[in-house]
Structure formats: C-alpha cells, structure tokens
Amino acid sequence: MQEAKKLKFLFAINPISGGQDKSTWESGIRAFFEKQPHSAELFLLDGKNDDTELPKHIESYRPDRLVAVGGDGTIKFVAEHALNAKIPLGIIPAGSANGMAKELNIPATLEGSLEVLVNGLEKPIDLICVNGTEHCLHLSDIGMNAQLVKYFDEGKMRGKIGYARGVLRVLMRRRLLKLQINTGDEVVHRAAFMVVLANARMYGTGAVINPDGDVADGKFEVVVIRKLSLLSILRMFIHFRPFDPKYIEIFPATSVHIVTKRKAYFQIDGEYRGRIRELTAEIWPGHLRVILPEKAKI
Structure with missing residues (x-):
C-alpha cells in the first residue's frame, strides 16, 4: 500500500488579529503537528516587511500549503502570496x-480547522480582480460599511464596544452617493448609501447582504x-439581520x-483602501x- 504523502505547511500568523494574543494558537499548532506525519513552520507577520519576508520563507521552505492565521484582512494578504507561489491556501x-x-464552512475552533487543513479537499474558488491590481475573496464595498471599517481601524477599542462606537459615528455622518454602474449589459444611475461587490453571501458579523451568493459560480x-432607515441600519450593524x-x-x-460623483470610502475584504471616485x-x-x-x- 502506497504511503500517504507527507505535507509541508507554512503558517503565516497575524499575532494581533481580532485583538487577541496568538501565543496559545502557536503552541496549539505545534502540538497538533507533533502527532502528524506532516511538518509545519510558523511565520509571524509584523505588518512592516511581510511583503518581502513571506515570499522568502515560501521560497526557502517550499510548502505544499500556505496557511493564513487571522481575520479576513490576513486571509486576503496571504492569499495573494499563495496565488503568486501557485500553492493552495489554508485558513485558520x-x-x-x-x-x-464562515462562508467556506471552516470550523471556528483551532483543532477543527487544523483537521480540515490535513484531511480536507482542495477546491477552486473565484476571485474579484479590483482595478487590475488587487483581489477580493469575500466582500468589497463603497460607502457606509467602508466608512465603518475606517473608523474601527482608527479606534482604540476593539470588540463589540469599538464596533458600536464606529456604527454611531457612521450614523451621524452617513450621506447618499450618486453613482453610475456599468455591468456591460446595462448602465444604471443610482443614489445609494452603499454598493457592495459580493463574491459571497454575508459579512463576518452574520449579516446577509447577498442571499444567493456563491464563491465558485463564475460571477x-x-x-x-x-x-x-435608522431602524434598518441598527438591525443591520447591531443585530446583524439581513438587509430588507x-x-x-x-x-x-x-x-x-x-463612477461616483464625489469621493467615497472603499474597503476590500475588511481592509480600508481610502476614498475613491x-x-x-x-x-x-x-x-x-x-x-x-x-x-x-x-
């Protein structure tokens, strides 16, 4: 009987994502692989030299799978390097x-997500290429939610309190955008609070924005x-209900x-990208x- 292939995993860990210390995650990953025939190397992202240092680790270690440990922004960053290296992406x-x-049904627990890395299946998913330079795996948007991402990043408070403060700032400063949207099949003009490029169904909060979204349907x-309305905003951003x-x-x-008449806030996969027109x-x-x-x- 042929022996199963021994795989090499390179973990790219954001030590501060979610405002939580990841030292227990590091020890948990090492303990898990002590019982596996596979090998693992851990690389801590520092937010400074990652674009140059992570490719060096990929080239020297030559992993079979590159794993992002963090939130949506970390996943987006590591996915770009998995694309460049032509290796599959794993997610913790x-x-x-x-x-x-959540969209990909990956378990929230460390043990569960590690089991998926070792025993799961490799499947292709779509990407949205934005402005020819960046890739969106999940959701990008113009307007209110991008403004919320900016305020949350700027705030000193994390978690639900920091999120709630960001929501209040957005509510006080919300403005309609005037837009032209050209899909190739039609051109429409709209006044809107938000426009979302949705490769998936819901935000990380659980709020459903695109009920029929599918990350592998080719569109x-x-x-x-x-x-x-104020009520619908509160339902969306505080209680995480679907949009009406x-x-x-x-x-x-x-x-x-x-095209927007005035500059609008813009984010890709939870990463604020400035104001655009x-x-x-x-x-x-x-x-x-x-x-x-x-x-x-x-």
Whole structure:
C-alpha cells in the first residue's frame, strides 16, 4: 500500500488579529503537528516587511500549503502570496469576524480547522480582480460599511464596544452617493448609501447582504443599498439581520465599472483602501485553490 504523502505547511500568523494574543494558537499548532506525519513552520507577520519576508520563507521552505492565521484582512494578504507561489491556501479563522471562514464552512475552533487543513479537499474558488491590481475573496464595498471599517481601524477599542462606537459615528455622518454602474449589459444611475461587490453571501458579523451568493459560480453580485432607515441600519450593524430586500437591488455581473460623483470610502475584504471616485472589477473564475471541509457546499 502506497504511503500517504507527507505535507509541508507554512503558517503565516497575524499575532494581533481580532485583538487577541496568538501565543496559545502557536503552541496549539505545534502540538497538533507533533502527532502528524506532516511538518509545519510558523511565520509571524509584523505588518512592516511581510511583503518581502513571506515570499522568502515560501521560497526557502517550499510548502505544499500556505496557511493564513487571522481575520479576513490576513486571509486576503496571504492569499495573494499563495496565488503568486501557485500553492493552495489554508485558513485558520483567528480574527474578530472571520467572514470568509464562515462562508467556506471552516470550523471556528483551532483543532477543527487544523483537521480540515490535513484531511480536507482542495477546491477552486473565484476571485474579484479590483482595478487590475488587487483581489477580493469575500466582500468589497463603497460607502457606509467602508466608512465603518475606517473608523474601527482608527479606534482604540476593539470588540463589540469599538464596533458600536464606529456604527454611531457612521450614523451621524452617513450621506447618499450618486453613482453610475456599468455591468456591460446595462448602465444604471443610482443614489445609494452603499454598493457592495459580493463574491459571497454575508459579512463576518452574520449579516446577509447577498442571499444567493456563491464563491465558485463564475460571477459576482453588485449589491446597491438604495434606502436605509435608522431602524434598518441598527438591525443591520447591531443585530446583524439581513438587509430588507425592499431597499436593495442586486445585479449579477462578471465585470463592472463604477463612477461616483464625489469621493467615497472603499474597503476590500475588511481592509480600508481610502476614498475613491472610480473602480473597475472583473471575476476571475476558479483562480484560487483553497483547502475546504469535505462537505463544504462548493
């Protein structure tokens, strides 16, 4: 009987994602692999030289799988390097929201997600290429939520208290955006509070923005939030309820060009990207290979 291949895992760990100390995660990963035929190396991200240092570790260690340990921003960053190195991405959810991990049915526990890394299946998922330079795995948006991401990043408080403070600031400063949206099939003009490029169904909070989203269907959805009452905002951002379908429009697309009348806040996968007036995006079907649970619905 042929011996199963021994795999090499390189873990890229964000030590401060979710505002939590990851030292117990590091020891947990090492303890898990002591009982495995596979090997693991740990690399701590520092937010300074990661773009140059992580590729060096990939080249020297030559892993079979590159694993992101952190939240959605960490996953996005590590996924870019997995793409460049042409190796599958593994995910250990260790952020404050973990939207992409939830979308892919990856267990929230360290032990459960490690089991998926070793015993799961390699499956392709889509990416949204934004402005020809960046990739969105999960959700990007213009407007209110991107503004919330900015305020949360700037705040000194983490967790629910910091999130609630950010929500209050957004509520006081919310403004309608005037937009032109060109999907190739149609051009529409809208006044909206938010526009989402959705490769998935829901935010990490559990709030459903795109009920029929699928990360492996060869398209994405442009979700336009046209109206938001104070009650609906509170339901969305505090109680994490789905958006009221009466107030949204959803345009399936394989590409889009969006122009705003004034600069708008913009974020990609939980990472604030500044204020923009224009963006283009296109789907890259099946471009990223991810290690997923055997029963993942993809």
